[in-house]
Amino acid sequence: MGYGLGVFLLVVGLILALAVEDAISGVDLTMVGWIMTIGGILVLVLTAVTLNSRRARGGAVSTTTHADGSQTVQRQEPPAV
Numbered sequence: 630m631g632y633g634l635g636v637f638l639l640v641v642g643l644i645l646a647l648a649v650e651d652a653i654s655g656v657d658l659t660m661v662g663w664i665m666t667i668g669g670i671l672v673l674v675l676t677a678v679t680l681n682s683r684r685a686r687g688g689a690v691s692t693t694t695h696a697d698g699s700q701t702v703q704r705q706e707p708p709a710v
């Protein structure tokens with residue numbers, strides 16, 4: 630999903646909630662706008678939390694180049710919390 634979807638939902642939701650005065654029969658555009666705004670905020674927060682937790686887990690990667698030109702890659706995972 631990412632930040633793009635969150636920003637899109639937030640912007641469209643705020644436009645519907647605050648700027649649109651048209652009416653569609655049986656649909657409250659203001660309520661739809663607020664629901665989209667809340668959804669956009671949730672997507673932004675969940676994306677930030679997910680990306681931050683991936684970055685925090687991290688780990689170290691070391692590459693060793695041998696005399697014959699071959700390479701060995703080792704990944705060292707951080708200890709589980």
